[in-house]
Amino acid sequence: MTSKVLDTFLNENITDLKKRGLYNEIDSVQGANGAMITIDGKKSINLSSNNYLGLTTDDRLKKVAKDAIDSYGVGAGAVRTINGTLDIHIDLEKKLAAFKGTEAAISYQSGFNCNMAAISAVMDKNDAILSDELNHASIIDGCRLSKAKIIRVNHSDMDDLRQKAKEAVESGQYNKVMVITDGVFSMDGDVAKLPEIVDIAEEFDLITYVDDAHGSGVLGKGAGTVKHFGLQDKVDMQMGTLSKAIGVIGGYVAGKENLIDWLKVRSRPFLFSTAVSPADAISSTKAIELLMESTDLNEKLWKNSNYLKEGLKELGFDIGNSETPITPVIIGDEKETQKFSKRLYEEGVYAKAIVFPTVPRGTGRVRNMPTAEHTKGMLDEAIASYEKIGKEMGFI
Structure with a gap:
C-alpha cells in the first residue's frame, strides 16, 4: 500500500501548478537536438537549445566519440580516485586549463555537480558567501550545501556588493569570504560586471568564483567571460560546463594548481561518482581544440544572435537587456507566456516558455537561443511567426 498522504500532496499541487500556468510539460525530441528538431513527428525551428555552436551534431566530434568507444568502452568503470581516471580525462583537463588560461583544471560529471x-x-560553516540574487540554482544549492552564511547581493549592484563585503569582512565573524556570480545570467542574457567585482574582491581579499556555463564558447572569442575581460589571473575559480557551447556533457573548474589538488581530495562528486564516459571526455577535448584553432563558429553565433535580436526589437517585443545570444521575449503573465510558446510551436518554431520558479512571478518569457547552426532563412521564419502571433495576441 502506498501513502495516501503523498498522493494527496502530489495531486493537489500538480493541479494547482497547471491552473496557474506553472506546470512544465516535457517534450520528447526524436533524433538530434540541432537547429531543426522533431517532436511528435513535427519538424520545428529549434530556439530552445543550449547547443550554441552546433557542436552536438558535429561530424568531427562524432568520429572521435565513436573511436573512443571502440578503444575504451562505453564507461570509465570507476570513480576517478580508484582507477576511473583514464588518460583521456587527463588530456581533457590539460586542454581545459590551456583554454581558460589557468594552471590546472578538474572535470566533473555535470555543471550542476561542479557547483555542488x-x-x-x-x-x-565558518565562512560567508556573497551571492548575486539571480545566480543559477546550482550555485544556490552549492552554497547551501557548504553551510556557509549566504549573503544575498542585489543583482549586479556594485554598491550593494561593496557594502556587504565590507560588513562581512570587518565583522570578524568569518574565516573566509567568497563572492560568487554567473558570468552570463541564463534567463536575461546580461553579463556580470567582473572588472568591478574583482576590484572589490581585491579590496577586501575575497575569494572570486565565476560560473561561466553560458559564457564559455560565447564570450571572449569562445574562451569565456573571464577571458573576455582579461581577468584570468584575477579570478580564483572558473567553473564551466561541457554541455552547452561545447556540445557534450560534463563540467569543470579551472584555477591554480593547489586549488585543483584540493578539489581532487575533498570534492565529493569527484570522490564518489563514476567519471564521465570516454566518448564524452574525448569529444569535449576535440570541441575545445576546435574553438582554440578557429573563431568561425563563435562569429557565426554572434551574427545570428544580432540578426534575431534586431528582428524582434523592430517588431516591438521586449527583449530585456541581453548582451549575449540569450534572447528573452518578455510576456509577463505566466498563462499568456505558455500560450504564446504553444502558438509558436503550432507555427513551426520551438521556443520554450520560462516561468516561475525559474524566473520571478510576473516575468514569464519565451527564451530564444540562436546558434551558429541556424540559417538566415530559419531566423526569418521565426521572426515572421513572432510577428503573426504577437499581433494575434495583442503584444505588438
Whole structure:
C-alpha cells in the first residue's frame, strides 16, 4: 500500500501548478537536438537549445566519440580516485586549463555537480558567501550545501556588493569570504560586471568564483567571460560546463594548481561518482581544440544572435537587456507566456516558455537561443511567426 498522504500532496499541487500556468510539460525530441528538431513527428525551428555552436551534431566530434568507444568502452568503470581516471580525462583537463588560461583544471560529471562540489569543498560553516540574487540554482544549492552564511547581493549592484563585503569582512565573524556570480545570467542574457567585482574582491581579499556555463564558447572569442575581460589571473575559480557551447556533457573548474589538488581530495562528486564516459571526455577535448584553432563558429553565433535580436526589437517585443545570444521575449503573465510558446510551436518554431520558479512571478518569457547552426532563412521564419502571433495576441 502506498501513502495516501503523498498522493494527496502530489495531486493537489500538480493541479494547482497547471491552473496557474506553472506546470512544465516535457517534450520528447526524436533524433538530434540541432537547429531543426522533431517532436511528435513535427519538424520545428529549434530556439530552445543550449547547443550554441552546433557542436552536438558535429561530424568531427562524432568520429572521435565513436573511436573512443571502440578503444575504451562505453564507461570509465570507476570513480576517478580508484582507477576511473583514464588518460583521456587527463588530456581533457590539460586542454581545459590551456583554454581558460589557468594552471590546472578538474572535470566533473555535470555543471550542476561542479557547483555542488567546488563551493562546499572550499567554504564551510565558518565562512560567508556573497551571492548575486539571480545566480543559477546550482550555485544556490552549492552554497547551501557548504553551510556557509549566504549573503544575498542585489543583482549586479556594485554598491550593494561593496557594502556587504565590507560588513562581512570587518565583522570578524568569518574565516573566509567568497563572492560568487554567473558570468552570463541564463534567463536575461546580461553579463556580470567582473572588472568591478574583482576590484572589490581585491579590496577586501575575497575569494572570486565565476560560473561561466553560458559564457564559455560565447564570450571572449569562445574562451569565456573571464577571458573576455582579461581577468584570468584575477579570478580564483572558473567553473564551466561541457554541455552547452561545447556540445557534450560534463563540467569543470579551472584555477591554480593547489586549488585543483584540493578539489581532487575533498570534492565529493569527484570522490564518489563514476567519471564521465570516454566518448564524452574525448569529444569535449576535440570541441575545445576546435574553438582554440578557429573563431568561425563563435562569429557565426554572434551574427545570428544580432540578426534575431534586431528582428524582434523592430517588431516591438521586449527583449530585456541581453548582451549575449540569450534572447528573452518578455510576456509577463505566466498563462499568456505558455500560450504564446504553444502558438509558436503550432507555427513551426520551438521556443520554450520560462516561468516561475525559474524566473520571478510576473516575468514569464519565451527564451530564444540562436546558434551558429541556424540559417538566415530559419531566423526569418521565426521572426515572421513572432510577428503573426504577437499581433494575434495583442503584444505588438
